[in-house]
Amino acid sequence: xxxxxxxxxxxxxxxxxxxxxxxxxxxxxxxxxxxxxxxxxxxxxxxxxxxxxxxxxxxxxxxxxxxxxxxxxxxxxxxxxxxxxxxxxxxxxxxxxxxxxxxxxxxxxxxxxxxxxxxxxxxxxxxxxxxxxxxxxxxxxxxxxxxxxxxxxxxxxxxxxxxxxxxxxxxxxxxxxxxxxxxxxxxxxxxxxxxxxxxxxxxxxxxxxxxxxxxxxxxxxxxxxxxxxxxxxxxxxxxxxxxxxxxxxxxxxxxxxxxxxxxxxxxxxxxxxxxxxxxxxxxxxxxxxxxxxxxxxxxxxxxxxxxxxxxxxxxxxxxxxxxxxxxxxxxxxxxxxxxxxxxxxxxxxxxxxxxxxxxxxxxxxxxxxxxxxxxxxxxxxxxxxxxxxxxxxxxxxxxxxxxxxxxxxxxxxxxxxxxxxx
Amino acid sequence: xxxxxxxxxxxxxxxxxxxxxxxxxxxxxxxxxxxxxxxxxxxxxxxxxxxxxxxxxxxxxxxxxxxxxxxxxxxxxxxxxxxxxxxxxxxxxxxxxxxxxxxxxxxxxxxxxxxxxxxxxxxxxxxxxxxxxxxxxxxxxxxxxxxx
Numbered sequence: 146x147x148x149x150x151x152x153x154x155x156x157x158x159x160x161x162x163x164x165x166x167x168x169x170x171x172x173x174x175x176x177x178x179x180x181x182x183x184x185x186x187x188x189x190x191x192x193x194x195x196x197x198x199x200x201x202x203x204x205x206x207x208x209x210x211x212x213x214x215x216x217x218x219x220x221x222x223x224x225x226x227x228x229x230x231x232x233x234x235x236x237x238x239x240x241x242x243x244x245x246x247x248x249x250x251x252x253x254x255x256x257x258x259x260x261x262x263x264x265x266x267x268x269x270x271x272x273x274x275x276x277x278x279x280x281x282x283x284x285x286x287x288x289x290x291x292x293x294x295x296x297x298x299x300x301x302x303x304x305x306x307x308x309x310x311x312x313x314x315x316x317x318x319x320x321x322x323x324x325x326x327x328x329x330x331x332x333x334x335x336x337x338x339x340x341x342x343x344x345x346x347x348x349x350x351x352x353x354x355x356x357x358x359x360x361x362x363x364x365x366x367x368x369x370x371x372x373x374x375x376x377x378x379x380x381x382x383x384x385x386x387x388x389x390x391x392x393x394x395x396x397x398x399x400x401x402x403x404x405x406x407x408x409x410x411x412x413x414x415x416x417x418x419x420x421x422x423x424x425x426x427x428x429x430x431x432x433x434x435x436x437x438x439x440x441x442x443x444x445x446x447x448x449x450x451x452x453x454x455x456x457x458x459x460x461x462x463x464x465x466x467x468x469x470x471x472x473x474x475x476x477x478x479x480x481x482x483x484x485x486x487x488x489x490x491x492x493x494x495x496x497x498x499x500x501x502x503x504x505x506x507x508x509x510x511x512x513x514x515x516x517x518x519x520x521x522x523x524x525x526x527x528x529x530x531x532x533x534x535x536x537x538x539x540x541x542x543x544x545x546x547x548x549x550x551x552x553x554x555x556x557x558x559x560x561x562x563x564x565x566x567x
Numbered sequence: 568x569x570x571x572x573x574x575x576x577x578x579x580x581x582x583x584x585x586x587x588x589x590x591x592x593x594x595x596x597x598x599x600x601x602x603x604x605x606x607x608x609x610x611x612x613x614x615x616x617x618x619x620x621x622x623x624x625x626x627x628x629x630x631x632x633x634x635x636x637x638x639x640x641x642x643x644x645x646x647x648x649x650x651x652x653x654x655x656x657x658x659x660x661x662x663x664x665x666x667x668x669x670x671x672x673x674x675x676x677x678x679x680x681x682x683x684x685x686x687x688x689x690x691x692x693x694x695x696x697x698x699x700x701x702x703x704x705x706x707x708x709x710x711x712x713x714x715x
């Protein structure tokens with residue numbers, strides 16, 4: 146495994162203007178990519194240029210600007226779909242991964258209320274499987290489904306080292322399992338889950354499988370079909386794209402069967418006063434004027450990632466991630482969350498510093514120009530499971546360097562002394 | 568912004584040696600929770616028999632040094648105040664915390680609490696400093712309601 150050369154890193158970093166900024170008198174060390182990644186200048190410029198020159202309504206109007214906007218929007222979907230191994234008509238644009246998951250959960254609630262379609266309709270006593278490592282966004286929508294339908298949430302355990310095994314998920318599957326929701330990579334532990342094996346096993350029971358792929362996107366080749374799931378959710382802003390847009394991928398079968406959730410213009414064929422007919426996916430799930438400029442910005446972002454090379458990015462981040470993990474593990478009185486052996490990790494590590502609250506850790510790091518995430522990272526139950534209230538997280542991006550890691554680790558080693566811990 | 572503006576030695580000391588720490592039975596405890604960082608404090612205000620004077624603050628909690636030190640410093644500086652005095656005191660403290668660095672807590676009035684003045688420059692930390700105070704006001708309200 147090799148990292149980018151200094152020349153390659155310099156070229157990448159030049160595309161991300163924040164990296165030339167100073168924070169509190171220090172050059173910015175951005176280690177919060179897992180929350181929101183920085184954005185490449187070129188893609189932002191294309192997005193703003195588009196907004197200034199091509200803004201018009203898509204899928205309506207015969208004028209030239211409208212036609213150009215429609216073409217650009219369709220092209221954007223095709224580009225993003227191609228990047229994640231999807232067919233364009235199976236990729237639905239949403240606001241973010243949270244909304245993507247909620248879209249499925251709401252479809253389940255609507256279907257459950259009327260008892261059809263069967264695959265989406267839950268009844269009292271049915272079971273929804275989630276995992277201990279869930280982000281709130283892939284937990285709370287299912288809690289609401291359970292509350293409405295009388296279904297029961299069953300939680301697949303992780304090991305003390307944070308590993309989610311196929312057997313652990315199997316242990317909570319039953320003939321009442323209707324939905325299985327889990328992350329492809331934990332946003333707290335950085336551990337890659339055996340997504341395909343879990344999905345295969347879950348689908349064999351007839352359950353709908355929903356994968357939160359936020360932390361997989363752009364840190365490796367995200368191939369949505371390879372997961373073997375019914376639905377895959379991800380966000381643009383975690384893969385160097387704009388905020389305000391994400392996607393829900395579904396199998397053709399699942400999207401055909403899934404009931405409409407939001408309704409209105411752009412998603413219809415015939416409309417009468419008492420009923421209407423709907424277009425197939427993706428239009429079926431995208432009523433109203435869409436996220437036009439965001440889609441353009443996202444598409445140009447993935448083109449940039451392709452130009453750099455997703456496999457090269459993944460290799461760089463993995464190698465640097467291993468370096469970071471080892472360096473953090475070497476600091477006395479710092480405890481890493483999720484230390485399971487023999488697992489694959491993305492470039493992300495969460496940890497607790499003995500005697501110093503994560504908020505104070507984060508504030509200290511910020512004073513040295515280091516942007517880290519502190520808190521529960523939208524995963525309160527997982528932190529409780531691992532015996533802490535909250536943690537500090539370093540996460541890498543394509544622009545991260547071995548210097549970033551060295552600076553952050555050196556600062557982390559000084560935290561306890563600053564707060565008078567010996 | 569200097570980090571030492573935020574973390575004065577008094578704060579680090581009170582975070583370690585916490586005045587008023589430890590809850591006892593009875594009274595009207597208020598539990599406050601900051602969902603963004605998970606800081607929490609449960610605090611009971613004890614009043615004199617006539618209900619006019621604060622005789623003690625008792626609290627337990629977990630969280631960052633600012634939230635814990637603020638509870639400890641409040642205990643040190645406000646025990647023995649009349650309820651009316653404390654209400655004015657808490658309003659003054661809140662106003663300074665929300666001032667984005669424009670109001671410095673005067674030492675002659677706020678004593679060691681003046682060390683928290685720097686917090687107001689760190690907008691994300693103001694809630695941490697206020698957590699114990701919100702609990703105190705709530706406990707006071709619950710206590711007084713029980714008497715009417």
